[in-house]
Amino acid sequence: MSDTTANGGRESALLRFLWKTVKLLATVALTFLGLLLATFLIGRVVPVDPVLAVIGDRAPQSVYDRVYVELGLDRPLYEQFWLYLEKVFTGDFGQSFLTKRDIVDDIRRVFPATLELATVAILIGTLFGIPLGVWAAVRQGRFADQFVRVFGLIGYSAPIFWLGLLGLLVFYARLHWVAGPGRIDIAYEYSITAKTGLLLLDSAMQGEWDAFKNVFSHIILPASLLGYFSMAYISRMTRSFMLNELAQEYVTTARVKGVPEWRIIWVHALGNAAVPLVTVVALSYANLLEGSVLTETVFAWPGLGQYLTNSLQNADMNAVLGGTLVIGAIFVGLNLLSDLLYNLLDPRVRRHA
Amino acid sequence: MTVLSRREWLLSDRPASRRQARLGQVYRTWLGFRSNWLAMVGLAIVLTLILVAAFADVIAPYDPVVGGDLRTERFLPPFTDGHILGTDDLSRDIFSRIVHGSRLTLMVVVLVAVIATPIGLLVGTTAGYFGRWVDVTLMRITDIFLAFPRLILALAFVAALGPGIENAIIAIAITSWPPYARLARAETLTIRDSDFINAARLQGASSARILWGHITPLCLSSVIIRVTLDMAGIILTAAGLGFLGLGAQPPQPEWGAMIAAGRRFLIDQWWVATMPGIAIFIVSLGFNLLGDGLRDVLDPKARK
C-alpha cells in the first residue's frame, strides 16, 4: 500500500514541478515583454528628439525627413513597438550618441566590471551575513541579537554614495590603505590581457600577482561597501529563518537524540533555512545592480552603473534605455534563477526533478 | 462601582464598550512599543524632523540659499564662530541648509506616500475583489514594475520627465506602489468572501461602494504600516537621485545634492559632503527604527 502511494506522490510531484516551471517561464516571458514596453514608452515620452540625436542639429530638413522615416517615426505606435522588438531581439539597441558605438558593444565592454564588483560584494555579504544572522538567532534577545540588528539597521540607513565618499576620504586619502577610484592603476593596465574581463581572474590566471594586488586594493573598498548592504539584508533574513527553524519540532527530535548543539544549529536548522536563503542571496545579488549605480559613480568604476549615469547626464536616451533594459533583464533572470534553485534545493521537489 | 484609574480602565479584561476595547488595544500597543527603546529613539528622531521642518525659519541662523562674504567666509570649518557645521564653497552656512533641507526631505516622504498609497490600494483591492482577468492583468503590470530595481526605474523616469524635485517625487511614487498593491490584494482576498461583504452585496451595494466603503478601510492599516517601513528607502532613493543631479536642483538645499556638491572638496574640506550625509543617515535610521518597532509590536509572529 505504502509503495503505491509513494509512486503516485512521485509522479504528481514531477508533474507539479514541470507545471511550475512552465508557468514560471511564461511569467518571465510576459514580464520581459512588459519591460520592453516600459522602456519603449519611456523612450517615446522623452523630450529628446531621436532624429536630432542621430544626425545632429545642423543637418538640412531633407536629411531630417529621411531619417525620420528610416527610424519608423511616421508609423503608428504599435508598429514602432514591433520594430523596437525586432531590433532588440537581433541585439540592436541603436547607437550611443555619446560614444558613437553600438550600445550592445558598449554594454559588453562595461559589464564585466560590474559583474566583478557585484560578485565580490555578494561573497562578502554572504560570508558575513549568514553567520551573523545565525549568531543573532541563537542568542535571541541578548546582546549579540541587538548588535546584529543595529549593525544591520545602520546598513539600511546610510546612503551608500556617502559612505563611499567617507571610505575614500579615510582609507584612501588619509590612511593610504587602499587604492583610489578606478579598477586598476594605469601602470598595470597593459600588463594583463583581458580574457574574461574580470580583472581579478585574468591577473591570477596570467600569474601577474602585482597586478592582482593592485586590482584587489582597488576593488576591496567598493565591494566591502556593497557587501555591507547585502549583509544587512542577508543577516536579517537569516535570523528570522533560523528563529523559525529552531522552533520546529525536528530540532527537539535532534536534541532528544543527543545531537550536539552546533550540529543542531549548523546542520539541522541551517540546512532547512538554506532553502529560502538561496532566494534571499539571489535577490541581494540583483539588488547590488541598483547599489552599483551609485557606488560606481563615486568610485569612478567603469561599469554598467557608471555608463548609465553618464548617459543620463548627457541625455543619451538610447544608452539609458539599453542599460535599463539589460539591468531589468538581469534582475528578472536572477529572480527566475532563485525560483528554480528553490525548487531544486527543496527535497520535496528535488528527488523527482 | 469604584472609580478606576485611567490606566486600569484602559487595561481592563472586560471592556464595557467597543470604544474602551479599541482604546485599550491602542494603549497596549503603545506600552509594547514604549518598552522598545530603539523604537522610541526612532520616534524621537522623526518627531524632531517634523519640528525642525516646521520651524526651519526660526531654527536656521542664516539664509539657506544666499551665502555670506565670498572672500572671508568660504569653507569655514565646523565650530567656527556662528557656523556650527561650517560653511561651503559659496559661504553658505551648512547647518542652515540642512535645517531647510529637512523640509524637502519631509515633502518627498509625504508626497510619495500620498501618491503611492492610493494607487497601490486601488490596484490591489480592484484586482483582489474582481479576480479573474482583472486580477491577472493588474498583477502582471505590478510584477513588471517590480521587475526593475527601484532606483534604476526611477532613473529612467526622471530621464524621460527631466530632472527636478517634482519629477523625482513622481518617479519614486511610480516605483513605490507595487508592493502596496500586492499587500492590498492579499488582504482583499481574505475578506472578499466574508459574510458582511456578501450581506452588503445582497442589499444591492455597488461594487465601487463595497470596494471603497468596506474593503479599502480594512486594508488601509496594513498598507500604512508598510508605507512607514518604506519611508527610509524613499529618503535614500530621493537622496540618490539628488546625488546624481536628477532630483532637486541647485541652489535648493537638498541633502543628496549637497553631498554631490561637496564631493569636489572632499579631501580638503571634508565637512561639506560629510554633514548632509549625517543628516540623511540619522533621519533614515529614525524611520527604520520606528518601522522596526512598529512591526515588532503589530506583528507578534515576527517578534517571537
Next chain:
Amino acid sequence: MSALLTVDDLRITFPTRQGPSEVVRGVTFTLGRERLGIVGESGSGKSQTGRAILGLTPAPGKATAKVLDFDGTDLRAATPAMWRKLRGTRMSMVMQDPKFSLNPVMTIGKQLLEALKFGAGETRAEATARALAMLEAVQIRDPERVFRAYPHELSGGMGQRAMIAMMLVTEPDLLIADEPTSALDVTVQVEVLRILDRLVRERGMGLIFISHDLRLVSSFCDRVLVMYAGRVVEELKASELKQARHPYTRGLMNCLPQIEGGVRPLPTLERDAAWAR
C-alpha cells in the same frame, strides 16, 4: 522493583505578562521498568512533564524539582555534555506528528545514523546494518527504500515507525511517548501501538505514555497518572480504573461512549475550580 526514574515535586513555570504561571505544580511519581500512562486534557501539563524529564523545557520556561533522579544520575545538575550522553542513548522520546518531528531535508537513514553515530563508536557500515535491522523491527517491509527516503515520501504511519526506530535504535532504558499516535489515521494507530508495545516489552524498558485518551492508556499501560491543571489528581493501576475515586477521572470515564445502553443526554465533563487548587 528498583526505581529507574524518581520525580519528586516537579514544577514548571513560564513567565507571562501577569507574572510567572505554573503549568506543572508538584508532580511526584516513580517509574520502574514498567509502562506508565499519563492522561490529561490539553494544557494539563502532561507533555511539559515529559519534556522536563529530558531537560527540554522550552525557554523561557523553568523546571525545578526536589528530586529528579534517573538511574542514579541527578538530572537537576546535569551539564549539557551529560545530557548529550543521556539523551538518545539512555532515554529518548517519540513525538506526536512525524510530519513535524522529522527533519524534512535529511533522509531517514541519515537521521537514524545520527542517533547511532553520536551514541556509540562503531563503523558506518555497522551502524547502517543496525539501522536497517531496526527499520525491519518496526515492520517496515522495504528498509533500504525507507532508509534513502525523505520524510515527505513516507505516509504518516511509516513516518512514525521510522521515528520509533530512530528512538529505539540505541536501546535506551527509558522511552517517553508523547501522543505517539494522535496524528495518525485510526487504522494505522493500532498497528503502530502494537509495534511500540512489543518493542518496549521485549527490551524491558521503562515507558511513559502520554495521551489524552484514557481508554487507550488503560489498555496499554500498567499504571495511570491522571493530571489536571498541572497536578496529579489520581494515580491508579490500569486494571483498577473502575475504582477511580476522583470526580475528574470518573468524568473522563463517563465520557467514553458505550456501545450498549447509551446514556442520554450525553454526559459532559464537569469541572470544579477546587481541583485546580
